Amino acid sequence: MHEDQAVAGAQVTFWTYRRRDNLVGYLFVAPALLGSLAFVLIPLGLVGWYSLNEWNVLGGTFEFIGAENYQQLLSDEKLRESLVATAWFAAGLVVLNLSLALLLAVLLNQKLRGTTVFRTLFFSPVLVSLVAWTLVWQLMLQPEGSVNGLLGFFGVDGPNWLRGDSTAMVAVIVVQVIKNVGLNMVLFLAALQGVPAPLYEAAKIDGAGAWTRFRRITIPLISPTILLTSIITIVGSLQVFAQIAVLTQGGPGTSTTVLIYYLYQQAFQFHHFGYGATLSVLLFVIVAALTLLQWRMRRKWVLHES
Structure with missing residues (x-):
């Protein structure tokens, strides 16, 4: 009897309310932790391991080569070209997207009739399938497509948008901006509606x-949203693949071969999986560095950050 009571007492003592609460909390976060482990941490570790090897799928060989893939990064001329193309694409996309999104948000924040219709109109491309959107624009940007047809109506001879050295990158950037500008517009619009009206009245x-009010009141108060949208847009600009693959296939030449498309070529077209993994590590480092840089610089221009 005494032993049974002692065991029961130990069990009651062990399952205290605090431990039960902790167990419930662990059970709630377990799916997210397991998902992060299975789909983020383990794949990152495998990519790092593959980058140290030369994996020939067709030949069935897997050879450890150490840092040779990373040494190849320093001498790869096409990688430098892809980094330049990536920089041009990211700069053009970020500037146009954020500027246009903020302009649309300011205009649609006015108390005018019909603004709800325009909000829906500008946001609707975000909901369209990415591949379907890109295929439609590929047809529109052909030499005999509707874009050149519209230009011809005004007497302008349109170029071959997707095959011109100076127009292919512009075309890809514009297609991506129109596709996703509505998302940033909605975020800016929500931020603008949170700015207290009495501040404008006092000003x-x-x-x-109007310009002084916008510069001294609007921009500082929506600066946290500007930080959020800039991080999202920059990271997204470094991961754009479908648009390049459908519209230009990295051409003409390597003018639109951004880093992630070059990664795809090395890994899945040329079957250099080890070097493709190395490029993945490089892309991860670039994304992490840019995100960290923006996060550190927020203290200089984001309101209430110190």
Whole structure:
């Protein structure tokens, strides 16, 4: 009897309310932790391991070569060209997307009739399938497509958008901007609606013009949203693949061969899986570095950050 009571007492003592609460909390976060482990941490570790090997799938060989793939990065001329193309694409996309999204948000934040229709119109491309959207634009940007047809109506001879050295990158950037500008527009619109109206009224009384109110009141108060959208847009610009694959296939030449498409070519077209994994590590480092840089610089321009 005494032994049974002692065991029961030990069990009651062990399952305290605090431990039960902790167990419930662990059970709730377990799916997210397991998902992160299975789909983020383990794949990252495998990519790092593959980058140290030369994996020939067709030949069935898997050979450890150490840092040779990383040494190849330093001498790969096509990689330098892809990094330049990536920089041009990211710069053009970020500047156009954020500027246009903020402009649309300011215009649609006005209390005018019909703004709801335009909000829906500008946001609707975000909901369209990416591949379907890109295929439609591929047809529109052909030499005999609707874009050149519209230009011809005004007497302008349109170029071959997707095969011109100076127009292919512009075309890809514009297609991507139109596709996703609605998302940033909605985020900016939500931020603008959170700016207190009395601040604008007080500024008007003090004689501040529209541009001064925008620069001194609007921009500082929505700066956290600007930080969020800039991080999302920059990271997204470094991971754009479908648009390049469908519209230009990296051409003409290597003018639109961005880093992630070059990675795809090395791994899945040329079957250099080890070097493709090395390029994946490089892409991860670039994304992490840019995100960290923006996060560190937020203290200089984001309101209430110190």
